[in-house]
Amino acid sequence: MNNNTEKQNKYIRAKARVAEIKKFxxxxxxxxxxxxxxxxxxxxxxxxxxxxxxxxxxxxxxxxLFQAGKAFQWSPFMGKNWEERKLKEFLEEEEKQDWN
Known part of the structure; x- marks a missing residue:
């Protein structure tokens, strides 16, 4: 991935997170x-x-409380970065299926 594109993606995610916290x-x-x-x-x-x-x-x-959990990314049931790990897992499964 292009370094500039990666920086843009990080900026967009950070901006969305700031918007969630502001909303909270x-x-x-x-x-x-x-x-x-x-x-x-x-x-x-x-x-x-x-x-x-x-x-x-x-x-x-x-x-x-639910809104705070979302804004501050607190998820006691799924753990820290659970969503990202699951996305990576599913993408890896898709790649394996593409090879077969």
Missing amino acids: YTSLISYAIFITLLGALNYYVNEWRYMWFLWAAFGWGIGL
Whole structure:
């Protein structure tokens, strides 16, 4: 592979990763603002007799955890670089089949 092409591919992957991290932080800020507002509304409506805003915080929080895992490439089930290893494995299998 051409060295210049390889640098371009690395740049494109890095740019995509930065975009994912930026998207996560934007979501995190939105989460903090809206959950705070929901908590304030909950207090205003029933003074913590039933803290319903926690259901929204919990549900949205789970989604935020998955988004963080994707943005920071944290995958406890598949391990580090699992996807790249699998791609290489499948490409090697394809090459072996092409020779047969």
